[in-house]
Amino acid sequence: MPGEISTGDDELLTILRLLAEGATAGQLEALLQRVRREGRHGPEQLARIESVVQLAREVSLATARSHQREAGLVALIDTARDLSAPVDLDGLLPLIARWGRRLLHFDMTYITLPDDEGMYVRCSEGSTTALNTGLRIVGGRGLGAQAMRCRAPLWTADYSEDGSIAHSDTIDGVVEKEGLRALMAVPLLQNGEAVGVLYGADRRVRHYTPDEIGLICSLADIAAEAIGRVEQLQRAREQLAELKSDGARVRTRLARLGQISATYRRIMDLLIDGTDLGVLVDTAAAALDSTLQIRDMAGHVMAAGGEIADVDEDALNEAALEAYTCGGPVRAGDRAWVTPVTAGKEGLGALVLCPAAELLGEDVWLLRTVAQVFALQLVMERSAAVAKGPVRDELLEELLSLPTGAPVPRQIIQRATRLGIDLDKPHVLLVVRPEGGEPKRAGGWASSYVFRVNGLKMIDNGRLVLIVPGTDASATARAVADELSPLLGNPVSVGAAGPQTSAAEAGRMYREAVRCLDALTALDGVGGVASAQDLGFLGLLLSDDHDVDGFIESVLGPVLDYDTDRTTELIATLEQYFAAGSSPTNAAERLHVHPNTVARRIERITELLGTRWNEPERALEVQLALRLRRARQVLYARRNS
Incomplete structure (x- = not known):
């Protein structure tokens, strides 16, 4: 078994065997202590064994570091494979933070990205508070800001105690809440420019080794490339969406141009066929999905395709003047457009358009074209009128003769x-x-x-x-x-x-x-x-037929009808009122009634004839009508006597 030492073996061979079997530094130290306790070796031999053990320790540490680097590289390859999958930043950045924490066994990782106001925390991994994500870092302070400026990784074994860092109250507050001590900031570089910062942090004092720093820098490089790829992909998607939108707009415009071309041909066919102005206006209004009027130079409607309601006439007049100045369609308020109708430099009128929807460029072009068609129609009508003018003149002369x-x-x-x-x-x-x-x-x-x-x-x-x-x-x-x-x-x-x-x-x-x-x-x-x-x-005197009855009716009709319907004496009261010099009191004496009665009758007459009947000009007509009526009655009575 590894670590067991046979007393018959040579100690040097035992050390080599342990090293070959992957013994740890502790096992090698145990062997050395055992040899020392046994005391079987002289000083020179013991020193030799100690040197061999020391060399074995270094070989073991180198092997361990090699294995660690190999494991890191394998993990880095896995990281690169994982980072190639996300298609947007929302999926990529949390994955970068997760792999950064896993590779160096950080307690917490997070990523900051720049914007117009400074830096902000986009995502975090391993945080225990809600203070981190979305945190904004302004003023160019903190370890990350320094790392971005120098475009190199920076780290500290104990952030709170490190006076070389330009501290920020915002960052210090999060560090305190999370209980962080060691902190590392690695810039994410694209073509030498920092596009963000990857942070690693521990809740203990930790001195980062060069291998660890190299590993996290490699991760930062892979992450920066992945971010660039995702951003390119996002731009490509946006461009594709814009191209699709442009394509849809082009198809819509082509379809609209086809409709406009068909409408133009139809209007021209109607014009050639001699269709009147009203039909042309209706056709153009339908093509533009609008209410359309053609007005003469005085603003009077010559023809209309629908009724235009609630339009400010003052705004229309101002827009018409501007349209004649610029020679094209002009907005009139929020709802209407005005286009000049001209033949050369001569103004013939104007088109007033109220569209159901916002006009597109093609619609404005059609509006200009329709105005030209109407100008041609008006010129043709005028030419036809001039051609038939002598005939009409002769006919009217014969009628008058x-x-x-x-x-x-x-x-x-x-x-x-x-x-x-x-x-x-x-x-x-x-x-x-x-x-x-x-x-x-x-x-x-x-x-x-x-x-x-x-x-x-x-x-x-x-x-x-x-x-x-x-x-x-x-x-x-x-x-x-x-x-x-x-x-x-x-x-x-x-x-x-x-x-x-x-x-x-x-x-x-x-x-x-x-x-x-x-x-x-x-x-x-x-x-x-x-x-x-x-x-x-005066019209009665100027008229050939001298329509006395019509004049009397136009002046006194309401009073005459009132007397007939209610058997009153308002006409008699009017006669006596004027005969008495417009005095209600004197009129009452002539009529043998109370003055209040005359006053009430005068009020009724005012209701029937209007408040101005007693003004000088109107009163003259009333008196003339009364006299004509009285004269007619006298003549009629004499003729039948």
């Missing part, structure tokens, strides 16, 4: 029908006088306008004469003035007449509209609009 009430010749009706005009529907007549600007520009606008609304026009002594569909002469006149004035850069004055449903009334309406325009001029109303209804009793 007809005697009032005379039958309209069938040829005129047929020509109007061929132009798409139905004169049996309600229409109004406008006489428009530009107060400045270019006459040709006004004539071009008039040709385009009547073509768009299915009307007729002519030019008479620098004034535009228009017959257009409508039921409210005043509203139509205001709309025309609002559209034409910005185009000319000057106001326009408009006299209006109608509505009528007979072409035979065109001459009468023309004369009435001219008188209203003359009245505007005489009353210093240049730049305004007016119809006979707008001019009150």
Whole structure:
């Protein structure tokens, strides 16, 4: 058995046999002590044996160190194999800390990584408190910060007592809580740059050997390479994800471009087929998944694909100005886009778009293209209007030359029908006088306008004469003035007449509209609009038919109806009120009633006619209507007497 010594053996051979059998230093020492006790050898022989034992001890220690290094290298190979498996830092760093603790039998290991604020503890192994992981180390202090700066391992047998280290209160607090004494910090180097620090710590004073330091440095090198590999893999995954995302975006854009191309072809086909503006707007709105309007230069809606609600008109106007300046789509608030519609340098209008979702680059391109298509449509319409302008001028001249009430010749009706005009529907007549600007520009606008609304026009002594569909002469006149004035850069004055449903009334309406325009001029109303209804009793005088009943009804209708329904005497009270100089007391004496009764009747009249009925201008119309009504009653009574 190893360690047993036969008295017949030579001591030197026994030492060699023990060494060959892997005897420990203790067994060799035991042999030496035994030889000394036996006293069988002289001094020289004993010294020789002692020298051999010492050499055997050194050989045994060298063999042990070799075995330890061999075991460390084997463990390092196993470590390298394990570290090749994780695919992210969350899996790799705890494995590095675990192998570091196992290789050098540390009580605790942890890893710190740098960030913008300093260093922080990413993971730990063997800790007994919750103070370690996530701990932030700032100020460049502590053993790890020094190791990173010098790019070499540093260690201390007793951290708390080592004054050569730049201590940190944060680190010292953890060291105290964990009961640590010995501490080693090894930088993780990639291409000479430190990307982190691996720490090993013991809860006892420990002097680390060169072999141990070399082993942990080898682990740090393998760990740094593994971290670099994982980071590269992470970057590759991110790049792959970005490429996939880019590919998806490209496929989406290609699909969208295909849709846009198909939409563009469809819009162009509709344009070539002569489709009207409304269909083009509906098609473009559907393609852009949006609500779309085309507006003229004055901001009036010419055609719409859906209703745009809750849009700030001021923001739209500002965006339109900016769009004309930059020549492209401009945001208007949070919901709308505005795109100029231009032909060369001439502004024709603007597109207002409210998309259901955020516009992509392709959508903005389509919006620009649609604006160009609409510009082409408007130019074509204007060209067609100009081409048909003489025909419309001649037709209107013939209508105005007809005697009032005379039958309209069938040829005129047929020509109007061929132009798409139905004169049996309600229409109004406008006489428009530009107060400045270019006459040709006004004539071009008039040709385009009547073509768009299915009307007729002519030019008479620098004034535009228009017959257009409508039921409210005043509203139509205001709309025309609002559209034409910005185009000319000057106001326009408009006299209006109608509505009528007979072409035979065109001459009468023309004369009435001219008188209203003359009245505007005489009353210093240049730049305004007016119809006979707008001019009150002046309109009664200017009108050909002198519609007295209509005037009385428009002024006194609510009071007359109230008297008829309730058998009251509000009209009589009004007559006596004005006859008494607008004095309720004197009116009460004339009516033989109490003044309070008159006061209550006046309150009722105010409710029916409005609070301004007694103001001078309105009171004049009320008195005129009362006098006309009284005169009509007297004449009617005499005629039937």
